[in-house]
Amino acid sequence: MARREWPLVVFTLLGQTAVGAFGLTAVPLAFSGRSAAGAAEAGGPSLMFVLCAGVAALLAVAAVISFLHLGRPWLAFHAADNIKRSWLSREIFCLIAFLFLAAGLAAWLWLRPESAARPGPLRAAVVAAGLSGLAFLYSMVRVYMLETVPVWRNIHTPASFLVSALLLGSLGSALVLSGLADRTAQGGVPSARYQASVALIAAAAGLAVTIFLTPLAGVFGARAATLRARPGKGIVPLIAVRTLLLAGVGACVLIHGIGANPSAPMKARLFLWTALAGALAAAGVGRWLFYAVYDRIGV
Amino acid sequence: MSRLGFFFDASACSGCKACQAACKDKNGLEVGVLWRRVYEVQGGAWRNEGGLWRPDVFAYNVSIACNHCELPICRNVCPTAAIEQREDGIVTIDRARCIGCRYCEWACPYGALQFDEPANRMTKCDFCADEIEAGRPPACVAACPMRALDFGDIEELRARHGATAAIFPLPAPDVTKPALVIKPHRDAARAEAEGAEVANWEEI
Numbered sequence: 028m029a030r031r032e033w034p035l036v037v038f039t040l041l042g043q044t045a046v047g048a049f050g051l052t053a054v055p056l057a058f059s060g061r062s063a064a065g066a067a068e069a070g071g072p073s074l075m076f077v078l079c080a081g082v083a084a085l086l087a088v089a090a091v092i093s094f095l096h097l098g099r100p101w102l103a104f105h106a107a108d109n110i111k112r113s114w115l116s117r118e119i120f121c122l123i124a125f126l127f128l129a130a131g132l133a134a135w136l137w138l139r140p141e142s143a144a145r146p147g148p149l150r151a152a153v154v155a156a157g158l159s160g161l162a163f164l165y166s167m168v169r170v171y172m173l174e175t176v177p178v179w180r181n182i183h184t185p186a187s188f189l190v191s192a193l194l195l196g197s198l199g200s201a202l203v204l205s206g207l208a209d210r211t212a213q214g215g216v217p218s219a220r221y222q223a224s225v226a227l228i229a230a231a232a233g234l235a236v237t238i239f240l241t242p243l244a245g246v247f248g249a250r251a252a253t254l255r256a257r258p259g260k261g262i263v264p265l266i267a268v269r270t271l272l273l274a275g276v277g278a279c280v281l282i283h284g285i286g287a288n289p290s291a292p293m294k295a296r297l298f299l300w301t302a303l304a305g306a307l308a309a310a311g312v313g314r315w316l317f318y319a320v321y322d323r324i325g326v
Numbered sequence: 327m328s329r330l331g332f333f334f335d336a337s338a339c340s341g342c343k344a345c346q347a348a349c350k351d352k353n354g355l356e357v358g359v360l361w362r363r364v365y366e367v368q369g370g371a372w373r374n375e376g377g378l379w380r381p382d383v384f385a386y387n388v389s390i391a392c393n394h395c396e397l398p399i400c401r402n403v404c405p406t407a408a409i410e411q412r413e414d415g416i417v418t419i420d421r422a423r424c425i426g427c428r429y430c431e432w433a434c435p436y437g438a439l440q441f442d443e444p445a446n447r448m449t450k451c452d453f454c455a456d457e458i459e460a461g462r463p464p465a466c467v468a469a470c471p472m473r474a475l476d477f478g479d480i481e482e483l484r485a486r487h488g489a490t491a492a493i494f495p496l497p498a499p500d501v502t503k504p505a506l507v508i509k510p511h512r513d514a515a516r517a518e519a520e521g522a523e524v525a526n527w528e529e530i
C-alpha cells in the first residue's frame with residue numbers, strides 16, 4: 028500500500044516543513060524587534076517576506092501534490108465539506124487558511140515593505156498564520172488517529188509528525204537564513220545557533236521515536252491488531268537506514284553547527300545542505316514505513 | 327422509522343458464495359470489487375494423541391457486506407460528506423461528490439468500502455435499496471441456497487436471533503455498532519482463541 032501513497036508522503040513532509048519553518052523562524056522573527064528594521068532602505072526583500080513566500084510556496088506545492096492521490100481531483104473543491112465531522116476536512120480547511128495567510132502576508136510585505144516597520148499588525152498577522160499552521164499540523168495528526176487503526180492511533184503519530192516539523196523546519200529555514208543573510212535587509216536573524224540546537228534536539232528525538240515507537244517493530248511500538256499485518260521483512264532494515272540517516276544529520280549539525288563559522292559560509296552551507304538532504308531522506312523513509320504498517324481492526 | 331439490518335447464520339453457510347456472485351451480478355461490479363465478501367476461516371492442526379496423529383481442524387465462513395452501522399465511521403471521516411445515512415439506516419455514497427481519496431476505506435473495519443478503479447471512486451453495498459422499495463429482498467439474501475442470510479428491521483432480527491453482532495474475524499461491534507445479527511458457528515470461539523486464519527485474502 029505504501030507505494031500508492033507516495034503523494035501523501037510528499038504532502039505530509041512538505042506540510043510539516045512549512046509549519047516547522049514558520050513556527051520556528053517567522054514567529055520569533057516577528058517578535059524579535061529586528062524585523063522592524065526597514066527593508067526598503069536596505070534595498071532587499073525582508074527576511075519575513077522570504078519566509079512567508081517560501082512557506083506559501085511549499086504549501087501550494089503540497090496541495091497540488093495531494094491532488095495526485097485523489098481518484099477524481101476535479102471534485103477536490105468538495106474536500107472541506109464535512110468540517111462538522113471529518114478531521115480530513117478540517118486538515119484541508121486549515122491548510123487553505125495557512126496558505127492564504129502566509130501568501131497574504133508575503134503579498135502585503137512585497138507591496139508595502141514599509142509596513143514591516145509597524146510591528147503591531149505584522150505580529151497579529153504572523154500569529155494568526157502560525158496558529159492556522161499549528162491547527163493544520165494537529166488536524167493532520169488526527170486524520171491518522173483512526174479508532175479502527177491501532178498502529179496509527181498511538182503516540183508514534185504525533186511524535187513523528189512533530190519531529191519532522193521541527194527537523195525539516197529548522198534545517199530548511201536555516202538554509203534560507205544562511206543563503207539570504209547577505210542579500211536581505213536583516214542578517215542571520217534568528218541566530219543560526221538556535222536553528223542548530225532545534226535541529227539537533229529534533230534529530231535526537233527522531234532517533235528515539237524510530238527505535239522505540241515505530242509500529243510493529245519498535246521496542247515499544249504498537250503491535251498488530253490482526254493476523255493480516257505481518258511486519259514485512261523490510262521494516263527492520265528501513266529502521267536501520269532511518270537511524271543511520273538521523274545520526275548522520277545530528278553529526279553534521281553537531282560538527283559544524285549551522286553557519287556557526289562565518290569565516291567559511293560555503294562550507295557551512297554544504298554541511299547544511301547535507302543535513303537537510305539526510306533529514307529529508309530520513310523523514311521520507313519514516314513516512315514510507317508509516318503507510319506500510321497500516322493495519323486496521325476487523326477485516 | 328425502523329432501521330434495516332442483515333442477519334447471517336454462520337452455522338448454516340456452506341461457503342458457496344452465491345450471495346457474493348448475486349451481488350456482483352445485480353450491481354454490475356467491476357473485477358475485484360466485492361460489495362459482499364465471504365471470508366473463509368480455517369484453523370486447527372494435527373494433534374498427537376498417545377502416539378497417534380489425528381487431524382483436529384475446523385473451518386467456517388463469514389459473509390459480510392456493509393452493515394449500515396449505527397455509528398458509521400465511514401460517514402464520519404469522509405471529507406466531502408459523500409457518505410450519508412438514510413432514515414431507514416441505509417448508508418449511501420453520493421457518486422457525484424466522492425473524490426476518490428480512499429480515506430473511508432482505511433477506516434471501515436468491515437472492508438465494506440470497495441474502490442472502483444476504472445471509475446476512480448469509492449463504492450459499497452446500498453442494501454439493494456431499489457429492491458427493498460419494490461418490496462423484494464436484497465439480491466444476496468434472495469440468492470442464498472442455505473437461507474443463511476436474511477434482512478429486516480434490525481430490532482426484529484435481534485428479537486428473533488439474539489444480539490450477537492461479531493464473530494471472528496469481525497471486530498468488536500462497539501466501534502461502529504453494525505446493524506447486523508450473527509448466529510455463530512460452533513467453532514467461532516475456538517477460532518478467536520487460537521487465532522485462526524482467513525484463508526482467502528487473495529480473492530477478497
Ligand code: SF4
Pocket residue numbers: 391392393394395397398399400401417433434435436437438439450502504
Ligand atoms: S460497515 Fe463500514 S462502510 Fe458500512 S456503514 Fe459500517 S463503517 Fe460504513
Ligand code: SF4
Pocket residue numbers: 403404405406407408409419423424425426427428429430431447448
Ligand atoms: S473515497 Fe469518496 S466516499 Fe470515501 S472518504 Fe473519500 S470522498 Fe468520501
